[in-house]
Amino acid sequence: MVNAVLSNAVQYADSKQLDLKLLFHHHNENVEQYRNGIEKATEKVVQFLSERQAPFSGITPEELKPLFDGISLEETPLSLDETLEELQAVYLDHAVAFHLPKYAAHLNCPVVIPSLIAEQILSAINSSLDTWDQSAGGTLIEQKIIEWTAERIGFLSGDGVFTSGGSQSNLMATLLMRDHFMHTKLKHNVTFKGLPNGLSSPKIFCSEHSHFSLKKSASLLGLGEDAVIGVPTDQYFRMDIGVLEELIKREVEQGNHPIGIVATAGTTDYGSIDPIPEMAQIACKYDIWLHVDAAVGGGLLLSDRYRYLIDGIELADSVTVDYHKTYFQTVSCSAFVVKRPETLHLISYHADYLNPKEQRDTGIPNQVDKSLQTTRRFDALKVWTTLRMMGRMQLGHYYDKTLELTKAAAALIEAHPSFELLNPPVLHSLVFRFKIDGFDNEDWGHINLQIRKALLRCGSAVIAGTKNNGDTYLKFTVLNPMATEADFEKILALIEAKGKMILFEQA
Ligand SMILES: Cc1ncc(COP(=O)(O)O)c(C=O)c1O
Incomplete structure (x- = not known):
């Protein structure tokens, strides 16, 4: 079977006299082809933006799927024009248009031109932000945007990393909460040994309207969804502080371990903002991690007029900010920011081929030391270009x-x-x-x-x-x-x- 596939491939290559120069944008004979391709693709987008009247065509999956049934990915390749024409039918004609004013559904923003310009550059240069030796200035740009975000939050010397979105940022927060608790309170190296046997349950407290990524994270981290306690909210959908403290006390009495509190600055459904300063006081009293999920409310960091709505965010240990929700950036574009840079060491891994341990103290900045991802997009360039x-x-x-x-x-x-x-x-x-x-x-x-x-x-x-x-x-x-x-x-x-x-x- 494998031999048959290989022999087909060889025959195909021979019959086409496979020309490696054909489609790489770096070949100097391809400059015009590259430019032409990008221009034609841009024209398609311009057509989508100018001709589309309604945010959606109303098509159902049953109606669209037959178009895919007729497409074989093993067929002889199409020309650029044919490819774009096919894409028009299977995607563009029915894509949901977030830029139209009658789209008011999910947390999708229209995007600003600087973000699109940056997308063009970052995908064509294709830097990977895991290490300095794959990105150079890209790493410094990401660090500068993180530094700027940390300053807007009010962290004096914060640090962080770009992530794929709010869900990954919240996963990082839950991971740090867990590991910080295990390392500092139980003196247990959870990174190496896994969860300790016979541990009473660790508990994380968040509003009943917090994002489901927190439960998913607890489950992924072996704590179980059960570890996430949804605290009831008041009539304005904000966490009820009195109940929060009662629930923490109840868990302590039962021998469980409160390990963190999550304040949501902008709940997905109601846009409500939990009382961050009061929650910070409680986190301080019980000496536990405070995370602010500002995936939605992070946009307030831009605003002179409304920034006060998230006063107290500077008291957090970590913050999620989604630029792809409220900074008019293309997906994906998000950050996880911590107040104390050393807390990120809890999740550092080193590989000889990539970011050897000995490099850590040499001042060579490898963002992979702080990230759950290895190869990673240069999304920070979009925020940079926009600012x-x-x-x-x-x-x-x-x-x-x-x-x-x-x-x-x-x-x-x-x-x-x-x-x-x-x-x-x-x-x-x-x-x-x-x-x-x-x-x-x-x-x-x-x-x-x-x-x-x-x-x-x-x-x-x-x-x-x-x-x-x-x-x-x-x-x-x-x-x-x-x-x-x-x-x-x-x-x-x-x-x-x-x-x-x-x-x-x-x-
Ligand atoms: C409050 C909140 N946190 C986290 C997320 C997850 O963000 P993402 O979809 O970028 O993973 C969302 C998404 O809507 C959200 O509303």
């Missing part, structure tokens, strides 16, 4: 605009007789439902679920949904500073029309 071309203040104004638009959209929902708003506007998320008086026996959860399905099928607006106490609600995530109040009026009118149609059809 250099726009400046922090302009980026901050864009960010402020999204907060102000969220407030305006909330006011529209509140004033509308057909809608009920569940949460006050804090950051970008608004949870609400279609509900009108005089239909007391209706299953509003079901009707709102149907509305969301109908809206996705028509594609003229894309919104999200979630559940509160088991009931389905609708959700706006407002991250487009170019959207307007009028866009939200139109989306609400669409939702109302769909809601009334469903209501009267089932009457």
